[in-house]
Amino acid sequence: xxxxxxxxxxxxxxxxxxxxxxxxxxxxxxxxxxxxxxxxxxxxxxxxxxxxxxxxxxxxxxxxxxxxxxxxxxxxxxxxxxxxxxxxxxxxxxxxxxxxxxxxxxxxxxxxxxxxxxxxxxxxxxxxxxxxxxxxxxxxxxxxxxxxxxxxxxxxxxxxxxxxxxxxxxxxxxxxxxxxxxxxxxxxxxxxxxxxxxxxxxxxxxxxxxxxxxxxxxxxxxxxxxxxxxxxxxxxxxxxxxxxxxxxxxxxxxxxxxxxxxxxxxxxxxxxxxxxxxxxxxxxxx
Numbered sequence: 001x002x003x004x005x006x007x008x009x010x011x012x013x014x015x016x017x018x019x020x021x022x023x024x025x026x027x028x029x030x031x032x033x034x035x036x037x038x039x040x041x042x043x044x045x046x047x048x049x050x051x052x053x054x055x056x057x058x059x060x061x062x063x064x065x066x067x068x069x070x071x072x073x074x075x076x077x078x079x080x081x082x083x084x085x086x087x088x089x090x091x092x093x094x095x096x097x098x099x100x101x102x103x104x105x106x107x108x109x110x111x112x113x114x115x116x117x118x119x120x121x122x123x124x125x126x127x128x129x130x131x132x133x134x135x136x137x138x139x140x141x142x143x144x145x146x147x148x149x150x151x152x153x154x155x156x157x158x159x160x161x162x163x164x165x166x167x168x169x170x171x172x173x174x175x176x177x178x179x180x181x182x183x184x185x186x187x188x189x190x191x192x193x194x195x196x197x198x199x200x201x202x203x204x205x206x207x208x209x210x211x212x213x214x215x216x217x218x219x220x221x222x223x224x225x226x227x228x229x230x231x232x233x234x235x236x237x238x239x240x241x242x243x244x245x246x247x248x249x250x251x252x253x254x255x256x257x258x259x260x261x262x263x264x265x266x267x268x269x270x271x272x273x274x275x276x277x278x279x280x281x282x283x284x285x286x
Contacts, residue, residue, distance in 0.1 A: 049134045053142025060116060061146065071112040071150065075104035079158040083165035093167035094250030095223050098179075098243045100158050102219050105183045105242070108154060109147045111208045113191035117143060119201040127282040144188040148181070155180035159250075171252030179245030182264045186238060189271035196278045215239035223247075228254025236263040 062068055079100050120126050120143070129139050155177065163169060170176050190211060198207045218239030222230055227248055234240045235256060244260040 046135065046138050050138050050142040050145065053129075053134075053139060054145040057116060057143050057146045060119070061112065064115070064119075067112050067115050071108040071147070075100070075107055075154055076157060076161070078103065079161040083162045083167070092251040093162055094170075094247040095243075097159060097162050097167070097250055098246035099219060099223075100162075101155050101180050101246050102183065102215065102239060102242050104154050104158060105151055105180070105187050106212050106215060109151050109184050110187035110191055110194075110211065111204065113144055113147045113188055114194045114198055114208050115201045115204040116147075117191065117195045118198045118204050121195065121281065122200055122283055124282060130281050140192065144191070148184040148188055151184035152177065152181050170250040172249040175249030175257065176246050177249075178261075179242050179249060179264075182245070182261070182268070183238075183242040186242075186264060186268045186271065189268055189275055190238075192275035192279050193271055196275075196280060199283070215242075219243040227251065230255065232256075232259060235260050236266075238263075238267050241267070 061071065082096055082100060117126075126139070130136060159167075159170065159176065194204075194207050194211065198204045215238050218234075218237035219242070221237075222234045222240040222243045225231075225234070227244070230240075230244060235244050236259065241260040241263040244255055245257060245264070248255040248257055248260075
């Protein structure tokens with residue numbers, strides 16, 4: 001064997017005896033990944049949860065024939081009856097329309113929401129939803145949102161029915177809508193308060209009666225005098241404040257709208273604070 005061949009052989013042996021090297025990245029030697037910023041999903045998930053709960057509330061409302069009739073049919077039938085008969089309270093149409101809107105709010109929002117929440121609590125649905133990831137305020141907002149939206153739509157429908165039967169157009173439609181939506185929010189919060197003393201959905205027809213008649217009494221007290229002669233006590237009660245805003249927005253004229261709006265905010269804040277301290281998520285027997 002020639003030296004050159006031997007040299008070649010040694011070189012080959014040296015090469016073959018060398019352990020093969022494989023490139024492995026040490027965890028600390030990996031190149032840093034390019035940071036990616038993703039938009040926050042907290043608000044999006046909360047919004048989806050509220051809308052999902054609102055959708056389930058609508059289905060629950062439609063399944064309960066008594067609640068659906070009370071909330072959807074009776075207010076419209078009353079508006080059609082008053083509009084077709086020509087019966088009016090006061091000089092303009094605003095007083096009668098305001099009474100129809102207030103009655104609708106009591107039926108569609110206050111009584112319907114109280115019954116619905118009591119039913120979900122009795123069935124331990126509230127307890128299960130609270131144990132999930134959805135925040136408490138989002139759960140309640142999702143349950144109350146359909147009644148508030150429905151009340152706003154029915155307010156427009158009631159006004160349209162009266163206009164179709166010859167009533168004048170509102171002087172300030174935004175004030176009318178503000179009174180209706182503000183009243184809807186107020187009675188939704190009052191529903192959370194009333195649920196505390198409502199053991200079952202059936203008893204909601206009884207536990208809601210005191211506020212129901214008190215609000216109507218305050219409304220009828222308000223219309224005993226012209227809009228610009230209403231006293232402060234007539235305006236600051238819940239029914240009187242809603243009446244004053246809707247009536248003043250429809251007929252125009254005088255009236256202390258700022259006091260009525262401030263009273264609405266005050267009652268809503270008071271109902272919120274009471275509900276925050278007294279609302280229960282499961283039946284007292286659990």
